[in-house]
Amino acid sequence: MAEAVATLEAQLASLQHQLAESKARARSSRACPLGRDDAAIPEATLVAMLQHEAQSRLNPATQQQYSEVEAANGDTSWMEVTEGLQRATVRAFGFGGSGDLEEAEAVAALRLAAPRYPEVAFWVRHNRARRGELTRNARVPAVALAPLQWAPDSIYPSGKDTVALEDLVPLDARPLAVVALSYS
Amino acid sequence: MLALARELGTRADWLFVYIAEAHAADEWPIASSRFNGARGAVHLAQTRTLASRRAAAAAFARDFGLLSESSSSSSSNGSSNSSSTTMSGSSSSSGGAAVTVCVDDPERGEPFAEAFAPWPVRLFVLQKGKRGGGPRRGNGDGASLNDDECAATDAAATRAAAGAGGAAVAEPARVRFLSAPRNGGFIDLEPFADALRCAAADPL
Numbered sequence: 001m002a003e004a005v006a007t008l009e010a011q012l013a014s015l016q017h018q019l020a021e022s023k024a025r026a027r028s029s030r031a032c033p034l035g036r037d038d039a040a041i042p043e044a045t046l047v048a049m050l051q052h053e054a055q056s057r058l059n060p061a062t063q064q065q066y067s068e069v070e071a072a073n074g075d076t077s078w079m080e081v082t083e084g085l086q087r088a089t090v091r092a093f094g095f096g097g098s099g100d101l102e103e104a105e106a107v108a109a110l111r112l113a114a115p116r117y118p119e120v121a122f123w124v125r126h127n128r129a130r131r132g133e134l135t136r137n138a139r140v141p142a143v144a145l146a147p148l149q150w151a152p153d154s155i156y157p158s159g160k161d162t163v164a165l166e167d168l169v170p171l172d173a174r175p176l177a178v179v180a181l182s183y184s
Numbered sequence: 185m186l187a188l189a190r191e192l193g194t195r196a197d198w199l200f201v202y203i204a205e206a207h208a209a210d211e212w213p214i215a216s217s218r219f220n221g222a223r224g225a226v227h228l229a230q231t232r233t234l235a236s237r238r239a240a241a242a243a244f245a246r247d248f249g250l251l252s253e254s255s256s257s258s259s260s261n262g263s264s265n266s267s268s269t270t271m272s273g274s275s276s277s278s279g280g281a282a283v284t285v286c287v288d289d290p291e292r293g294e295p296f297a298e299a300f301a302p303w304p305v306r307l308f309v310l311q312k313g314k315r316g317g318g319p320r321r322g323n324g325d326g327a328s329l330n331d332d333e334c335a336a337t338d339a340a341a342t343r344a345a346a347g348a349g350g351a352a353v354a355e356p357a358r359v360r361f362l363s364a365p366r367n368g369g370f371i372d373l374e375p376f377a378d379a380l381r382c383a384a385a386d387p388l
Contacts, residue, residue: 132301145286180302181386
């Protein structure tokens with residue numbers, strides 16, 4: 001009986017090891033089809049491509065394209081322009097010549113490389129987007145906000161340079177719609 | 185957004201919180217002029233002082249008609265300075281709705297951004313209740329509730345309050361809705377609008 005248990009435990013351990021290896025291979029193949037994991041695109045090339053992309057994004061002609069496509073207020077946005085310059089970038093480095101799939105894979109590798117080099121990829125470095133800790137039905141966090149400018153007839157105490165967010169929520173159970181944004 | 189404010193009138197208050205620039209000219213420029221009409225592309229440096237952020241917020245509020253002005257000043261691309269902008273105050277009304285504009289103070293470590301993770305744009309519905317029985321509104325996943333569902337939710341909350349003694353006790357403000365964090369793409373206003381309509385449907 002003890003031998004049988006030991007055999008089963010050994011078999012289980014072997015299977016778990018195989019499963020872990022299989023998962024690791026799957027993760028690797030998904031992570032970067034042409035990138036660092038299988039070294040199809042050398043890391044130095046990826047960095048050079050990112051530098052090219054960074055310059056392209058800041059190029060006045062690109063900025064003009066951004067402006068024009070955004071001015072149209074259509075379904076197309078600056079992100080399609082960016083995708084176009086990423087495709088142009090990988091083509092400039094010799095990828096994509098043999099078909100769309102290779103180009104798409106090279107673009108994917110380029111995008112996956114960007115978070116590794118935030119000092120080059122300013123769109124990563126300055127991306128503040130995050131999910132945050134707040135959840136539905138959570139108590140509103142105690143946050144102080146700075147009003148634009150107090151009016152003489154303001155309902156809030158004059159002389160204070162902040163107002164508590166909670167104090168802006170109506171007491172009579174009407175909702176407060178909060179829109180957080182910037183001009184750009 | 186303004187259409188929704190007009191639709192709801194006094195049944196909801198509005199707060200605009202001006203946060204860090206999404207695409208500052210000195211960080212991640214995209215020269216966007218979307219929704220900016222004849223004012224053209226927006227070229228604003230990141231606002232790192234309270235004064236500069238207030239100036240940007242004031243220009244935004246003026247250009248998009250959030251607040252009434254006591255004196256006019258023009259802005260072609262969102263740029264402004266504190267001395268050139270004179271608003272009547274931080275609170276105003278739009279179609280009867282109370283509108284307040286505040287900024288997330290960069291000199292205080294952007295406490296709103298820290299707590300709400302709003303960048304680059306995010307929508308919330310906050311509400312205080314006077315009933316017991318927990319949250320009054322929403323189904324927890326952003327899907328909208330129709331009027332009947334709103335009424336049923338309120339009825340359940342009222343029953344729960346009655347069972348707990350029935351006294352209407354002020355509850356702390358809670359987050360009734362928050363839009364999904366956004367990283368590119370257009371923001372979907374519908375879940376926000378539905379949640380706000382629902383929360384405003386039967387105020388106490």
